[in-house]
Amino acid sequence: MCYAIPGQVVRIDDGLAEIDYFGERKKAIAAAGVQEGDFVYAQAGIIVQTLPAGQARKLLSYWQNIFPELKNRDKELAKRSPSKNKLLEKTLLTAMQGKPLSDAEALALLNLEEKNELQSLYSSANEYRCKTIGNSSCTHAIIEFTNNCVNDCAYCGIRKSNAAAQRYRMTEQEILAAADFACNKLGFKSLVLQGGEDPEYAKKLPAIIEKILLKCSTVIFVSIGEAGEETYDALWNAGARGALIRFETSDRQLYSELHGSELSERVNCIEFAQKKGFQIVTGGIIGLPGQTKQSIFDDIKLCKQLKAEMYSFGPFIPHNKTPLANHCAPKVDEVLKVISLTRFIDPQAKILVTTALEKLAPQARRQGFLAGANSLMLSATPPEYLAKYDLYAGKTNQGALEKEVRIAQELLRELGRAPSDIGIIEKD
Ligand code: 5AD
Numbered sequence: 337m338c339y340a341i342p343g344q345v346v347r348i349d350d351g352l353a354e355i356d357y358f359g360e361r362k363k364a365i366a367a368a369g370v371q372e373g374d375f376v377y378a379q380a381g382i383i384v385q386t387l388p389a390g391q392a393r394k395l396l397s398y399w400q401n402i403f404p405e406l407k408n409r410d411k412e413l414a415k416r417s418p419s420k421n422k423l424l425e426k427t428l429l430t431a432m433q434g435k436p437l438s439d440a441e442a443l444a445l446l447n448l449e450e451k452n453e454l455q456s457l458y459s460s461a462n463e464y465r466c467k468t469i470g471n472s473s474c475t476h477a478i479i480e481f482t483n484n485c486v487n488d489c490a491y492c493g494i495r496k497s498n499a500a501a502q503r504y505r506m507t508e509q510e511i512l513a514a515a516d517f518a519c520n521k522l523g524f525k526s527l528v529l530q531g532g533e534d535p536e537y538a539k540k541l542p543a544i545i546e547k548i549l550l551k552c553s554t555v556i557f558v559s560i561g562e563a564g565e566e567t568y569d570a571l572w573n574a575g576a577r578g579a580l581i582r583f584e585t586s587d588r589q590l591y592s593e594l595h596g597s598e599l600s601e602r603v604n605c606i607e608f609a610q611k612k613g614f615q616i617v618t619g620g621i622i623g624l625p626g627q628t629k630q631s632i633f634d635d636i637k638l639c640k641q642l643k644a645e646m647y648s649f650g651p652f653i654p655h656n657k658t659p660l661a662n663h664c665a666p667k668v669d670e671v672l673k674v675i676s677l678t679r680f681i682d683p684q685a686k687i688l689v690t691t692a693l694e695k696l697a698p699q700a701r702r703q704g705f706l707a708g709a710n711s712l713m714l715s716a717t718p719p720e721y722l723a724k725y726d727l728y729a730g731k732t733n734q735g736a737l738e739k740e741v742r743i744a745q746e747l748l749r750e751l752g753r754a755p756s757d758i759g760i761i762e763k764d
Contacts, residue, residue: 340523340757341399342375342392345383353383358396358403360470377553379474379525379757380615380645382577385553407471409752413706414466419456424448428460431680434468439633442681446629446673454669461676461708468683469710473753475744476557477518477716477737478528480725481506485532487561489584490594491621493655493726494532500657502724505537508544510718512551518716519552522741525757527552528580528617528713530559538563542574549575557617562605572612579609580617582648585624586638587631594624606642617688619648622674623666636678646711647682649674650690653728668697672707679708686711695730705751714740 343355343362353366355378364378375392377385387395419425427441437445448454482505483494494501506514511529518524527548529541538560545556557578558571568579583602585591591599610616620635639647653665671693678687688711689704697703701712715722715734723732734740748755 340377340525340755341403342377342387342395344392345370345372345374345376348372353378355383358400362472377525377757380555380557380578382555382615384525384555403754406749406752406754410466410471411752413752414459414463416459416463417452417456419453421453421456424453424456428456432460432464432467434683437677437680439630442633442677443629445677446632448673449669454673457676458672458703458707461679462706464683465679465708465710471753472756473705473710473712473748474526474686474756475524475712475714475741476526476528476757477522477524478530478559478713479506479511479514479518480530480715480717480722481511482531482534482537483721483725484534484537486535487533488596490659491624491652491655491728493657493728493731495658498657501726504721504724505534506718506721508540508547510721511544512547514716514718515548515552515554518737519554522737523757524554524716526555526557526578527716528557528559528578529576530580533561533563535563535567538567539570541567542570542576545571545574545576555615557615559617562601565608568605568609568612568614572614577613577615578617578645579606579614580648581606581609582619582621583635583638583642584620585627585631586620586634587627590624590626590631593626603638603642610643615645616642617646617648618642618644619650619688621652622649622671623652623664625660625663632674633677636674636681639678640682644682644685646686646688647678648688648690649678650692651696653692653695653730655726655728665696668693668700668703671696671700672703675704675707675709688713691715691731691734692728695728695733702747702751705747705753710753712744714744 343357345353346356347354348366355362365382367383375387376383484503485494488495488497556576557580558576559580588599651666651671687709689701689709693700
């Protein structure tokens with residue numbers, strides 16, 4: 337059986353609750369009716385559920401020993417390896433004091449190639465993560481509900497001009513069933529509803545979200561691209577509280593070449609959602625043709641400027657039915673470097689190990705966590721549809737969700753991370 341950690345509300349100020357987890361305090365938006373003393377689950381900075389005190393106390397007595405045990409393990413694993421390269425060591429120590437890095441310093445980190453130096457970078461970012469935001473980690477479930485798309489992005493397998501793509505739209509019933517399974521059977525407390533840009537279908541989402549929220553204690557993120565302000569308003573009114581919209585690259589010219597539209601339109605959409613109150617997940621693709629290290633550093637800065645709650649950077653992976661079919665994926669290290677640098681630039685952030693990164697190497701999830709990341713996303717899309725959500729080569733290979741949850745739990749436990757949602761694997 338699985339558990340997630342409930343916390344106790346110790347104070348509420350202006351709708352913002354302070355929640356205690358064995359002495360560690362975190363803040364989250366309190367839903368109507370939440371009171372001081374309540375035991376709650378919080379996710380993405382929002383309280384999603386109040387638990388009966390008896391049930392919460394039972395869970396907490398289980399967690400009482402595990403919580404410090406996990407923290408100790410994390411601390412052990414997060415000890416940095418100093419670098420013999422004096423200049424690099426100076427940069428890493430500067431970063432770990434929370435001081436801003438110059439462009440030259442950041443680029444020097446992104447340009448590292450030597451194995452020991454990379455290890456110093458990754459372990460420093462991980463130690464900094466451990467010291468600044470601790471060991472809590474979240475795992476979102478993602479339901480990929482449509483692969484119809486009005487866009488023709490040069491890298492993407494579901495681009496509209498790929499006539500070979502087998503298009504689908506999950507029905508409302510299918511979406512509700514997938515959400516119910518992820519939240520009520522497997523314990524997910526955040527759901528991402530993702531699709532290609534499918535404006536007609538997006539209009540149906542608010543009603544679906546209302547229905548999901550009647551059955552599931554969860555934070556809902558929408559990931560539907562530039563759906564327009566009216567649609568985002570309607571999604572907010574229906575109860576969605578997060579928006580995953582990548583800007584893909586902050587290089588304006590590259591963006592236009594790959595998308596055939598303006599970066600400013602994408603950025604305006606993200607800013608609109610952020611001002612509306614949505615928690616923002618954003619980021620980009622690493623390894624696009626013509627992308628420079630400077631533009632990658634600018635990507636990280638743009639995420640921060642957009643007040644990202646979670647950063648999502650994954651590698652480019654070619655898809656054979658796209659114009660970029662012959663462009664190679666980058667090495668895992670190129671993405672790990674971005675994860676580490678992101679950790680220095682925004683110490684409090686959630687940083688995702690993306691599915692695309694995991695496709696590059698079997699160990700990439702672990703490596704990502706040990707380079708400063710602290711979040712995961714698992715696909716809760718039914719297998720018959722997931723097989724068609726073919727963004728890039730290998731995207732659709734995922735085992736049954738129960739099994740994927742167990743694999744994630746095992747890794748989190750091994751690394752000493754406290755899951756804020758999918759719970760922990762029990763040891764016999
Ligand atoms: N390689 C890596 N990521 C891709 N995406 C789309 N195509 C690819 C690809 N070939 C990512 C985009 C998009 C997200 C849903 O999938 O960043 O925002």
